[in-house]
Amino acid sequence: MLLQREFFERDPLTCARALIGQELVAGPCAGIIVETEAYCAAGDEACHTFFRPSTREFMSVHDPGAAYVYLNYGMYWLLNVLVKGGGGGAEDGFVLIRALEPVVGIELMRERRGRHALHQLCSGPGKLTQALGITGAEHGVNLCEGPIGFRPRLEHPQVETALRVGITKAAHLPWRYLLKGSPFISAPTSSL
DNA sequence: AAGAAGATCAAT
């Protein structure tokens, strides 16, 4: 059973934290989410809605739980989930899926990635989409219906926070969430 | 029409 709409009817910070320890499933592959980041539609200069009209349009026409997939640096697909806590302001936004612990379909992930080591398969937002076969073709699809979606997994994971990775604007906000002690995260944590 | 910026990654 996949996580349903009501899970994504919360603000980005709450959702980003709640997704840690859950499983991301994509067809024959799956992994435990060990790293996410929250982006808020209002008051967050790093969120695409701040400088991209097309992203604001995307938010307005899609339901919570929709996949927001975009090409970064001309090379890598990044997967977000649209969340809507209501109000159309800071309660709405996106959660970026940044890293997984590979669990199912590991051989296929290895083929797609061209890497063998477990910790090199999904330890970054561009890596995990490649490992799971997620591209722009999935942009806009709803993740509550499969074949891509989220499965409940860990009951009470220990979650840590840190600064978001790779951004220049609003870089001081501690909106990165990590599964405590996981060796599968994308980068060392930065101090707050 | 042209340019800049960008939520990355792997090789040097």
Place this chain on the structure above:
DNA sequence: TTGATCTTCTTG
């Protein structure tokens, strides 16, 4: 530390 590579948006 650097190069690869392309979409979106802004400026002329």
